[in-house]
Amino acid sequence: MKTIRVLLVEDDPMVREVNRQFIERVEGFEVIDMAANGIKGIEKIKELSPDLVIMDIFMPEQGGIESLRQIRYNNLEVDCFMVTAANDVQTIQQILHLGVYDYIMKPFTFERIEQTLLNYRLFKEKMESAEDVTQQELDEIMGQTKHMNLEPEPVQTFSQELPKGFNRSTLAKVLQYLKQLDDGASADDVAAGIGVARVTARRYLDFMEKNQMIHVDILYGSVGRPVNQYFFEE
Incomplete structure (x- = not known):
């Protein structure tokens, strides 16, 4: 072929x-x-x-x-x-x-x-x-064309009550997005990948990192500010 x-x-x-x-x-x-x-x-x-x-x-x-x-x-x-x-x-x-x-x-x-x-x-x-x-x-x-899956794959999410202003659907989307990336993603990457504002992505990422659902590494480039890179926590 x-x-x-x-x-x-x-x-x-x-x-x-x-x-x-x-x-x-x-x-x-x-x-x-x-x-x-x-x-x-x-x-x-x-x-x-x-x-x-x-x-x-x-x-x-x-x-x-x-x-x-x-x-x-x-x-x-x-x-x-x-x-x-x-x-x-x-x-x-x-x-x-x-x-x-x-x-x-x-x-x-x-x-x-x-x-x-x-x-x-x-x-x-x-x-x-x-x-x-x-x-x-x-x-x-x-x-071969009848396999369409119009719902995101189920992802294990936070089992406790979420803070005000958070919802489980967005949390699941962030987790699912990170799960597929071996090299992790920045807040900008996540925002673009799931279609939310950067500030929203950052709120969810910070919350998830504090609850040990994901981990973060700080990447230092040759110029500019260091960037937080988030990874799915197996």
């Missing part, structure tokens, strides 16, 4: 880089280019003809939903995954109506996107190796 060429469309540079690393950890996938919004994404689809586009919904200038509409309207032959923090039913229905292969909600683990990519590669192999298919064969091929 030839290498599957991926275009990554995401406005946040930190999230883009994490997603790129995840994708290229899976054998047979290569990120050929990246775009920061849907307008640039459409231009690069026309220019580069990728096999697969992995795209966020909320982006400046042009978001993922309008970009998907343009992809379909212009009959651009490319498959699409959506990777986004959006979890409302109306948005999910809009995306599914526009024909995506999968819808992955932030934050997600490497294992979640790895399984989607492996399923997609198998789907491509079957479709490209067959001229005609039986109903049974078609059912097996289409079955």
Whole structure:
């Protein structure tokens, strides 16, 4: 099977880089280019003809939903995954109506996107190796797209009562995000990864570190202030 060429469309540079690393950890996938919004994404689809586009919904200038509409309207032959923090039913229905292969909600683990990519590669192999298919064969091929998990993986969270202003859903998202990163993450990384303000991410990280749910290392660079890097506590 030839290498599957991926275009990554995401406005946040930190999230883009994490997603790129995840994708290229899976054998047979290569990120050929990246775009920061849907307008640039459409231009690069026309220019580069990728096999697969992995795209966020909320982006400046042009978001993922309008970009998907343009992809379909212009009959651009490319498959699409959506990777986004959006979890409302109306948005999910809009995306599914526009024909995506999968819808992955932030934050997600490497294992979640790895399984989607492996399923997609198998789907491509079957479709490209067959001229005609039986109903049974078609059912097996289409079955590769029915694995969607629209809820974040369950994560063990703090069992005691949380302080005022905290909620368990956000706590779980922070834990899940850190759990997937061997090299840890800064407060800025966490904020971008789960879609909250930096001050919110820092409050949760400080709380979790005090309760020994995560640990923190201080990284000293050649210039600028030291940065707190947070790690999931096994």
